[in-house]
Amino acid sequence: ETGVTQTPRHLVMGMTNKKSLKCEQHLGHNAMYWYKQSAKKPLELMFVYNFKEQTENNSVPSRFSPECPNSSHLFLHLHTLQPEDSALYLCASSQWTSGGRGAGELFFGEGSRLTVL
Amino acid sequence: GENVEQHPSTLSVQEGDSAVIKCTYSDSASNYFPWYKQELGKGPQLIIDIRSNVGEKKDQRIAVTLNKTAKHFSLHITETQPEDSAVYFCAASIRVGGGADGLTFGKGTHLIIQP
Numbered sequence: 700e701t702g703v704t705q706t707p708r709h710l711v712m713g714m715t716n717k718k719s720l721k722c723e724q725h726l727g728h729n730a731m732y733w734y735k736q737s738a739k740k741p742l743e744l745m746f747v748y749n750f751k752e753q754t755e756n757n758s759v760p761s762r763f764s765p766e767c768p769n770s771s772h773l774f775l776h777l778h779t780l781q782p783e784d785s786a787l788y789l790c791a792s793s794q795w796t797s798g799g800r801g802a803g804e805l806f807f808g809e810g811s812r813l814t815v816l
Numbered sequence: 817g818e819n820v821e822q823h824p825s826t827l828s829v830q831e832g833d834s835a836v837i838k839c840t841y842s843d844s845a846s847n848y849f850p851w852y853k854q855e856l857g858k859g860p861q862l863i864i865d866i867r868s869n870v871g872e873k874k875d876q877r878i879a880v881t882l883n884k885t886a887k888h889f890s891l892h893i894t895e896t897q898p899e900d901s902a903v904y905f906c907a908a909s910i911r912v913g914g915g916a917d918g919l920t921f922g923k924g925t926h927l928i929i930q931p
Contacts, residue, residue: 702858714875732918740858742905777881789859804850805919807859 702726705790705808713816714780720811722773722790730795731773732805733765736787748773749795780815787812818843818910822922830930835896837925839906840888848909849882849889854903863904864891870892893927901929 703724710716724731733745745759748767762784764776773790793806819842829835841849847868852860857923866873866880866889873880877896893900903926907919 707838727827739923742907744918747918791859803848804862804865805852805860807852807861809857809859 703790703806703808705788705811707811707816708789708809709812711814711816712777712780714782715777716780717778719777720775720788720790720813722775722808724773724790724792724806725807726794728792728794728806729770730793731767731770732775732791732793733775734789734791734807736789736810742789746775763764777813780813782810785813785815800813818846818908818919818920820906820922822906822925824925824930825923828928828930830897831894831896832835832843835891835893835900835927837891837906837927838888839890839922840886840906841908841918841920843908843910844884844887844889846908846910848919849880850907851880851891851898852905852921853902854905854924860905884896896927896929898929898931901927903927 706721727749730749732747735743736746739810746765762779766774787810790808793803793805823841827835850865851863853863854860862879864875864880866882868884871919872884877894879892903924905924906922910920
């Protein structure tokens with residue numbers, strides 16, 4: 700496998716369910732990201748993990764819980780979601796470098812389409 | 817925080833004509849400006865990027881210009897082809913803490929190439 704792989708591609712869940720989204724990158728990158736993509740809105744940065752350490756929680760509700768066990772894997776645990784959380788959740792990775800060049804190119808997975816009933 | 821505005825939201829051009837998409841940003845500290853293309857059912861993919869020390873960059877039919885003083889940057893696609901039809905996003909770098917950078921995206925432009 701190459702690139703960034705996300706599973707599942709589609710998920711339907713009730714508001715009381717607990718589910719997880721999984722992301723795996725095969726690019727040897729050291730930074731991983733969760734973005735939320737809703738209709739008519741910009742891509743919203745949710746979480747950033749840099750060298751496995753969470754460096755950003757962009758005011759995301761606690762019903763979203765990220766986990767990054769190593770630099771290749773990233774999870775998004777979901778519980779007691781609301782219908783407005785229905786969206787495409789995109790995982791991305793990049794090779795972050797110091798010295799001002801920062802994140803560089805983001806490589807996105809194809810996303811997990813979440814529907815909350 | 818950084819705010820990125822993108823226009824137009826929809827752009828329809830005849831095949832072979834040029835397309836221009838414009839973005840403005842608010843944070844003068846931003847120094848990296850990529851453009852992503854997203855096709856139906858796929859994640860965004862980088863097509864071209866520019867850093868703040870450069871005013872223009874070109875890659876075949878695609879070019880990006882940056883005006884740091886005015887805080888705006890533009891994507892230019894010449895000789896458009898049907899496969900250029902997609903949603904295009906501009907983005908600007910933001911410092912997110914711990915020394916890492918993230919990206920703030922515009923709302924996207926749906927480019928339609930008419931045959």
